[in-house]
Amino acid sequence: MLTAERYNNMFDTDRWQEIWITITHNKSRSVLTAFGVFWGMLMLVLMVGAGNALEKGIGSQIEGFATNSCFFATERTTLPYKGFQKGRRWDMTNSDLPVIREKVQELQYISPVLFGGGNDRNVVRREKSGSYQIKGCYPEYDLIEKSKMIYGRYLNDIDITEKRKVCIIGERIYEVLFQRGEDPTGQQVRVNGIYFQVIGVARSTSGVSIGGQTAETVVLPFSTMQQAFNQGNIIHFMAATAKAGVPVKVVQNKILEILKQQHQIAPDDKEAVFTMNIEEQFKMFNNLGIGIAVLIWIVGLGTLFAGAIGVSNIMLVTVRERTREIGIRRALGATPRNIIGQILSESIVLTLLAGLAGIVIGVGLLRATGIVLSQGDQFFKDPQISFGMAVASLIILVIIGAFAGYLPAQRAMLIKPVEAISEE
Numbered sequence: 001m002l003t004a005e006r007y008n009n010m011f012d013t014d015r016w017q018e019i020w021i022t023i024t025h026n027k028s029r030s031v032l033t034a035f036g037v038f039w040g041m042l043m044l045v046l047m048v049g050a051g052n053a054l055e056k057g058i059g060s061q062i063e064g065f066a067t068n069s070c071f072f073a074t075e076r077t078t079l080p081y082k083g084f085q086k087g088r089r090w091d092m093t094n095s096d097l098p099v100i101r102e103k104v105q106e107l108q109y110i111s112p113v114l115f116g117g118g119n120d121r122n123v124v125r126r127e128k129s130g131s132y133q134i135k136g137c138y139p140e141y142d143l144i145e146k147s148k149m150i151y152g153r154y155l156n157d158i159d160i161t162e163k164r165k166v167c168i169i170g171e172r173i174y175e176v177l178f179q180r181g182e183d184p185t186g187q188q189v190r191v192n193g194i195y196f197q198v199i200g201v202a203r204s205t206s207g208v209s210i211g212g213q214t215a216e217t218v219v220l221p222f223s224t225m226q227q228a229f230n231q232g233n234i235i236h237f238m239a240a241t242a243k244a245g246v247p248v249k250v251v252q253n254k255i256l257e258i259l260k261q262q263h264q265i266a267p268d269d270k271e272a273v274f275t276m277n278i279e280e281q282f283k284m285f286n287n288l289g290i291g292i293a294v295l296i297w298i299v300g301l302g303t304l305f306a307g308a309i310g311v312s313n314i315m316l317v318t319v320r321e322r323t324r325e326i327g328i329r330r331a332l333g334a335t336p337r338n339i340i341g342q343i344l345s346e347s348i349v350l351t352l353l354a355g356l357a358g359i360v361i362g363v364g365l366l367r368a369t370g371i372v373l374s375q376g377d378q379f380f381k382d383p384q385i386s387f388g389m390a391v392a393s394l395i396i397l398v399i400i401g402a403f404a405g406y407l408p409a410q411r412a413m414l415i416k417p418v419e420a421i422s423e424e
Contacts (some may be wrong), residue, residue, distance in 0.1 A: 017022075028176040036307025037400070041393065045362030045385055046299030051296050053373075053383035055289050065206040066144045067282045068108070068121045070252040072238040072259065073274040079419030081266035089264045090272070092235040094226075099262060104254045106246040111141040114225045115211050117192065123218055124190040125177040132173055133212035134191060137239075145206065147214055150174070152185040152200030159199075172215040174201045191218050194228050209328040210237070222325035234300070248279035276381040279411030301396070304355075308400040311351060348401030355397035357389060 040106045077088045092112070100110060117123075117134030139155045147154065150171060157407045159166055167189065169177070196218075211217070225231065244253040256273055259265070267270045299306035366383045373381070 002327060003152065017076075034350055034357075036310040036313070037304060037351050037354035037397075038307075038358045039298065040303035040305075040307045041358030041397070042362045043303050044209065044296070044393070045069060045359055045364065047296040047300055048293075048385050048389055049293055049366040049369075049383040051289075051361070052385065053370075053381055054292065058389040065146065065278070067279055068237060068248050069144050069278045070248050071239045071257070071276045071278070072240075073257060074274055075274050077265055077269055078271040079266040079269040082264050082266060082270070090264075090265070092238055092259065092332075094233040094235065095260055096238075096259060097234070099257055100240075100258055104240075104251055106243050106251050108241045108243045109143050110136040110240045111144065112222055112235040112238060113137045113141065113211065114222060114229075114231055114234075114397075115236050116225070117218065122192050123173060123177070128177045130173060130176045132170070133213050133217045134220065134225070135217050136220045136222040138222050143240060145210060145214075146242055147202035148205050150201040150203050151183055152198070154200060154202070155219065155221055160223050163224045163227055164221060165194070165196045165224060166199045166221065167191060167200055168200040168202050168216050168219040170213070170215040171203045173218065185383065189218075191220070191390070192229065192408065196220065210239070210302075214362070228409050242279075248277050252277050259358060293375075294368065304396065304400055304404075307354075308403055310402070311347060311401070314352075333405035348398060351401030352394075352397050355393065359393055 039144045072092070074092060077084065077090070080086050094112070097110065097112065101107065115134070116136070116407075120131055121129040122134070123130050125298075125408055137155070138160060139157060142154045147168075152168070154168060155166075158164070169184070169189065171238050173246035174184055177189060178187070184201060187198050189197050189198055190196075202214055204220065220228075226233065238250055238254060238255075241249045243418050252275060256275060257267070260267055260269070261271055300394055363385065365387065370384060373383070
């Protein structure tokens with residue numbers, strides 16, 4: 001006698017073979033049904049890969065730039081104050097620095113900056129020359145806008161104290177003024193008519209720069225530039241960073257207040273001091289990245305679930321076509337659990353096969369795109385998905401497969417053996 005237990009053992013042994021036969025019985029229908037899931041997974045992988053490439057591209061642009069920094073420059077006043085008329089020009093000065101250091105305990109680094117240059121052929125070495133930007137700053141500036149030294153070193157405190165006539169040239173300037181492979185340290189270059197000794201060659205580590213690209217900028221000690229070019233005690237620009245764990249807004253507001261007090265500016269004059277909070281800018285980029293990622297997943301999952309509905313509809317048709325077969329199984333001892341398991345398994349396998357095909361082809365396309373992008377200096381970097389994303393995709397596929405097979409399985413379970421067997 002064929003008992004339910006014996007049937008179950010036979011059923012479990014042949015289940016996967018039967019699933020495969022069922023799927024391949026009508027190849028065209030199975031392929032068309034699975035295409036929706038395949039396309040949804042392919043789009044999800046490609047969009048996530050593109051989102052990762054965009055995130056890496058943005059990251060490469062800001063790498064080496066202090067995200068906990070803020071900057072200050074002067075503008076005309078817009079309000080009268082203490083006898084001064086509105087529209088007054090003013091300048092930050094050296095005397096502002098010790099006051100800021102004393103009163104802003106949350107301050108980590110601060111560097112004044114001077115700008116100059118840009119004149120025709122203002123940087124010269126022997127018969128070679130070029131037009132480049134000039135920047136004067138403190139050694140701390142390299143901790144705010146980081147440079148990679150190809151040759152030599154960056155500025156140090158002794159350069160500032162002794163007002164040394166030394167300079168750091170950008171990588172592009174080095175390529176124009178020197179032979180490839182030549183060590184420029186110790187060599188003399190003329191900057192705006194004054195000779196300076198080269199102590200280093202700098203390469204930018206970030207796509208973000210202040211006052212011109214690092215590759216095309218000559219950096220001088222701040223004190224040397226003030227004296228050599230008759231700048232007095234004027235500061236054109238000021239860069240500052242906050243200590244770890246301190247919001248940049250705190251440092252920004254305190255420095256703003258000090259500058260207004262030092263230079264007789266109305267406390268409520270919002271235009272007299274130009275200021276930029278880099279932390280807020282980076283938060284905006286991060287929020288943009290999160291928004292893009294959420295949108296990608298919504299669109300991708302929506303496409304996948306649309307494909308799952310297609311699978312579910314076809315499975316309902318399949319259950320209807322197999323009504324007699326299911327009735328015979330029930331008569332032979334198959335339990336509702338067996339029937340549900342069979343239908344769910346077929347749905348999950350079909351979904352997994354389609355989804356895995358989408359993942360494989362998607363990863364292949366991303367890999368090929370990454371190889372093409374790596375040939376040049378592109379904004380998008382390495383469009384790939386993570387291992388965690390691949391695992392999450394498999395889990396999603398199983399869930400979607402179960403979702404697609406649930407209604408057909410319920411429909412199959414309700415089939416009565418007697419009615420099914422008698423059905424033509």
